[in-house]
Amino acid sequence: MGHHFLGLWIVFFGVIATRVLSKTNAPDVSALNVMYTSLNSPSQLSGWQSSGGDPCGDSWEGIKCSGxxxxxxxxxxxxxxxSMGYQxxxxxxxxYFDLSKNNIKGEIPYQLPPNAQYIDLSENGFTNNVPYSFSQMTDxxxxxxxxxxxxxxxxxxxxxxxxxxELDLSSNSLTGNLPQSFGKLSSLIKLHLQDNKFTGPINVLANLPLDDLNVEDNDFSGWIPEELKGIRKLKTGGNSWSSGTAPPSPPGENSSVHRKVNDDGIKSLVTGLTIAGIALGVLVLLVIIISLFSRKSSRHSSHFFDEERFSQQKSFSPASQELPKDLRSDICKDYKDLRSSSTSIDIMPFQKSPSIGGRPALSSGKQSFSESEFVNRLNAGRSMSIHASSFLLGDLQAATANFASGRLLGQGSTGRVYRAKYADGKVLAVKKIDSSLFRGGRPEEFSEIVANISKLHHQNIAELVGYCSEQGxxxxxxxxxxxxxxxxxLHMSDEYSRPLTWNTRVRIALGTARAIEYLHEVCSPSLIHKNIKSSNILLDAELxxxxxxxxxxxxxQRTSQNLGVGxxxxxxxxPLAYTLKSDVYSFGVVMLxxxxxxxxxxxxxPKVEQCLVLWAxxxxxxxxxxxxIADPALRGLYPPKSVSRFADIIALCVQREPEFRPAMSEVVQALVRLVQRSSMNKRGDLGGSRQLDDYDY
Known part of the structure; x- marks a missing residue:
């Protein structure tokens, strides 16, 4: 009898211990709770709950655990x-994550299990694009x-x-050329892209270890690379392939490295190189003869002029499309939506100036730079004309009433901004950078900053008008x-005196996102702003x-203040920990x-509401x-679906882990989709006369 009760106690405590040991991690439970609710709380998911529970201990349907x-x-x-939820x-x-063969709709969420090795979301109703978050799922x-x-x-x-x-994107409506990063899928054995709207060539797939490739029924063009024709399973029908013999690979794309070459091929290659060498030698000889004849028949003075001009063009001419490497590496490329007045960067050839002993000096059609040592430093070694103008200290002092406190517009971690008003009515904003930030720095540092800022041209960036560097x-x-x-x-005016409508707020968010995208993904190298906040987002006459x-x-990197609190x-x-994703976080706070x-x-x-991110x-x-939590100044005049999508984007941006925040290009795309869905227009953006009828739900 005693042994019987002892056995029962052992079984009882064993069950209790098992349940305690199998208590599921809280973040996992919360994520599954949200997922269950987002899937409309289906009855077929036995054991699942909308709050709490123990998925590992209670054996929820479809869930497996380790510990x-x-x-x-x-x-x-x-x-x-x-939908799948947001956690x-x-x-x-x-x-292992498999939700295939269901009727789940909406976008594939950015948030997915970050360490997944197997994901199957096929045969559902997912719309929009493939989320960029897949780029970080390295396992x-x-x-x-x-x-x-x-x-x-x-x-x-x-x-x-x-x-x-294995990658299967078949039977969707994906468009455009295949991304170049496909070429880095060094382990890819199976690729199915059939039944889409892809265009362009498939050369990027040539050197992958593919064994199964299906690209049928797209709009691909060009030639099927030779490297792919030996694949065991290959389907290429239903495309616009070019007929005839494929052209040779461009220089630098020697595809023969990845395929076998027989003896006849090697002989043909050697023969071809020999013929090419002979032809090149004859051509060089002809050029030398013509050059000598031309020199004999030309005057001495023009010979030296032509030689100098040729030397200049070789290094810096726009026609040659060759800039010095150190200059090409940091030019911000033209942006597709630049204003027409600032879509080009002037490239000027160097000219030798007797006034500086034959050193290269920049030629500019705007003004002479010989008057200022600062401008000489600004342009030394560069082949770009600077669009910003040089301002005199005395003129700025007069225009700002000697930088009077009454002209102060604002103060930040790098200095103060003053309003400068001129006699002709022109008004400018003058940022006076704190001189302490230059202590211990290089003397040419400010000139480099001016040169770099003057290259930034985007319709949502406050462009540099000029600079001043005098007397410290x-x-x-x-x-x-x-x-x-x-x-x-948002914060300094009366709650109802100057309200920003919902349309305007979304437009401000989208424009700011495009500006940051330009800095991050158009400029080369990328520029981290490091100071994104609402006080650095200025509003023009049309908001x-x-x-x-x-x-x-x-x-x-030198100030302990950096951004404002929050x-x-x-x-x-x-300071050195700032990355592109830190900018994304700060932008998310602005959206909040x-x-x-x-x-x-x-x-x-109240204390629990003081930090906006933690509270919201x-x-x-x-x-x-x-x-x-929506701004009371909106007076409820907003489409709930638009606000909900706006909030979803915010949640992505302010995630604690930088790697889970989207790139700014993804944020821009999400905001564009939000605008398109809401059918927003720009009428009546300022004021309170908007009606909900204007919105398309």
Whole structure:
């Protein structure tokens, strides 16, 4: 009898111990709770709950665990609908994720299990594009997104997916050329792209270790590379392939490295090289003869002039399209939506100037630079004309009433900004950079900053008008915007006196995002702003945003202030920790300001509400909560779906882990989709007369 009770006690405590040991990690439970609710709480998912529970201990349908961590989610072919939720990035131990053959709709979320090796989302109703977050899933070996309604062009996101073995994007509506990063899928064995709208050549696939390739029924063109013709499973029908013999590979793309060459081929190659060498020798001889004859028949003076001009053109002529390497590396390329007045960068050949002993000096059609040592430093060794003008200190002192406090527009971590008013009515903004930031620096540092800022041309960036460097003062002059900053509009005016409508707020967010995208992804090398906040977003007469303080990131490595409280990303515990993703976080905080009308940090609020990110983030995916946190100045005049999508973008940007934040190009795309869906227009953006009828739900 005693042994019987002892056995029961052992079994009882064993069950209790098992349940305690199998208690699932809280982040995993929360992510599955959200997923269950987003899938419309389906009854077929036995054991699942909308809050709490123990997926590992209670054996939820389709869930497998290792210890207290969820490792597999297999919900294939269960008739599920709805969406996948927004917390999947919390499932850090999940390696197998299969929701195929269901009726799940909407976008594939940016947040996916970050360490997944196997993902199958095929045969659902997913729309829009393939999210860029796949680019960070470096353990991925299998990805199947076939038979959905995905569209648009693939981003260049595959460069880090070197473990990917199988990729299936078939039966969607994907368009455009194949991304160049496909060429880095060094483990790819199976690739199915059939039944899409892809265009262009498929040469990027030539050197992959493919064994199974299907590109049928697209709009591909060009020739099928020889390297692909030996693939065991190859399907290429239904495309616009070119007929006839394929042209030779361009220089630098020697495809023969990756295929066998027989003896006859080698002999042909040697013969061809021999013939080419003889032809080249004859050509060089003819050039020498013609050159000698021309020199004998020309005058001595013109010979030296031509030689000098040839030397200049060889190094710096626009016609040669060759710039010095150190210059080419940091020119911001023309942006597709630049204003016509600033779409080109003037490239000027160097001329020898007797006044400086034959050293190269920049020729400019605008003004003579010989009067200022600063401008000589600015242009030394460069072949670009600077669009910014030089201002005299005395003139700026007169225009700002000797930098009077009454002319002060604002003060930041790098200096003060003053309003300069001239007799002819012209008004400019003068940023007087704190002289302490130059202590211990190089004397040419400010000239380099001016040169770099003058290259930035974008319709949403406050362009540099001029500069001044005299008597230890270093100043940047910009256009003056009478509407001030976004910070002033949101936080410094009466709640109802100058309201920003919802359309205007979205437009400000999109314009600012495009400016940051330009700095991050158009400029080469990329520029980290390091000071994105609402006080640095100026508003023009039509309330379009102009991002200021661009190109001053170097100063934020020397000041302990950096951004205002509430804008800094969690990883930015020291200035050198700033990255492109830190800018994304700061932009997310600005979007929170636009949504809520609150400052990033407000000590007048109750303690739990003082930090905007901490207070607002948990409410971003709750539609009822969004109504409560939306800016009261909006007076409820906004489309709920648009606000909800806006909040989703914010949630992506302000994630604690930098690697899970999207690139700015992805943020721009998301905001563009939001605008397109809401059918927004620009009528009546300022004021309170908007009607909800104007919105398309």
């Amino acid at each position: 207290s961590s969820v490792t597999e989610i297999n919900l294939s072919n269960l008739g599920l609908s709805g 999947l990035s919390s499932l850090t131990s999940v390696t 991925l070996e299998y990805l199947n997104l076939a038979h959905n309604q995905l569209n648009g062009q693939l981003s260049d996101m595959f460069g880090k997916l070197t473990k990917l073995k 003062h270093n100043m940047l002059i910009h256009e003056y915007f009478r509407n001030g900053s976004l910070h002033n509009f 379009n945003p102009r991002l200021s303080d661009c190109g001053l990131g170097t100063f934020h 804008y800094n990303a969690p990883e930015c515990t020291r 300001e636009l949504l809520t009308g609150r400052m990033p940090f407000d000590s007048s609020k 983030t948990p409410q971003l995916h709750d539609n009822e909560a969004l109504e409560n």
